[in-house]
Amino acid sequence: MIPKLIVANWKMAIDLDAVRVFEREWNGGPAVTTADVVVAPPAVFLHHAAVLGGVSLCGQDVSIHSMGAHTGEVSAAMLKALGCRYGIVGHSERRSGHSETNALIAEKASRLETEGLRPIICVGESLLERQSGGAESLIATQVTESCSGLSTAPIIAYEPVWAIGSGESASPDDVVVMHRHIKRTLDRAFAADVPVLYGGSVNPENCTQFTAHPEVNGLLVGGASLNARQFWKLCTSVGGER
Ligand code: PEP
Numbered sequence: 001m002i003p004k005l006i007v008a009n010w011k012m013a014i015d016l017d018a019v020r021v022f023e024r025e026w027n028g029g030p031a032v033t034t035a036d037v038v039v040a041p042p043a044v045f046l047h048h049a050a051v052l053g054g055v056s057l058c059g060q061d062v063s064i065h066s067m068g069a070h071t072g073e074v075s076a077a078m079l080k081a082l083g084c085r086y087g088i089v090g091h092s093e094r095r096s097g098h099s100e101t102n103a104l105i106a107e108k109a110s111r112l113e114t115e116g117l118r119p120i121i122c123v124g125e126s127l128l129e130r131q132s133g134g135a136e137s138l139i140a141t142q143v144t145e146s147c148s149g150l151s152t153a154p155i156i157a158y159e160p161v162w163a164i165g166s167g168e169s170a171s172p173d174d175v176v177v178m179h180r181h182i183k184r185t186l187d188r189a190f191a192a193d194v195p196v197l198y199g200g201s202v203n204p205e206n207c208t209q210f211t212a213h214p215e216v217n218g219l220l221v222g223g224a225s226l227n228a229r230q231f232w233k234l235c236t237s238v239g240g241e242r
Pocket of ligand 1: 164202222
């Protein structure tokens with residue numbers, strides 16, 4: 001049995017003191033045995049997060065370049081060298097704040113794949129796109145274009161933009177519908193089933209409403225992943241197969 005995948009995205013919302021407190025509390029408590037746990041710290045804290053017990057590491061983003069004169073960038077090879085097994089690309093904060101297109105996200109995902117890291121490709125509609133009835137077609141375009149060029153199945157994180165950090169998660173029924181749609185859309189592109197995570201205001205209280213569904217292969221968690229005790233509670237609440 002492959003357990004559900006829970007990915008913590010710490011964004012730039014944590015400082016070194018808080019990382020040390022997280023480490024002490026996480027490593028001081030019992031291990032999570034019911035879920036596969038992944039942590040995406042800021043790149044500069046990757047070596048600190050490497051001491052977290054029972055956790056795989058993930059980059060929050062990656063450069064489209066493999067190496068060279070690209071000030072401030074972090075390559076897929078660098079993430080790999082620091083122990084990452086995964087890399088997030090296409091987070092809505094990159095799509096909107098840095099004008100990242102599906103084509104650029106596909107290039108980044110390919111860089112990760114080339115280095116043997118599994119891309120976690122984020123997609124999601126805005127509130128306006130959902131209200132106008134255009135969410136499914138937008139998501140189909142995002143997943144198809146963002147995965148183009150990959151030869152192995154990535155992980156998709158479905159994160160409605162309006163649910164991220166807002167305290168208002170999507171309804172589990174809507175999430176299931178969209179996850180089925182994403183899996184159907186990518187059905188022919190990859191030999192294996194594409195795991196789809198849900199992200200958007202997930203917390204220890206609401207997490208099982210999503211993971212109870214077989215279409216939800218795991219979760220991408222922002223705010224509720226910053227406190228070790230809260231995140232541990234969330235991870236241990238989640239059971240079942242990916
Ligand atoms: C995210 O940043 O991907 C996210 C889902 O954040 P939050 O859990 O805080 O909504």
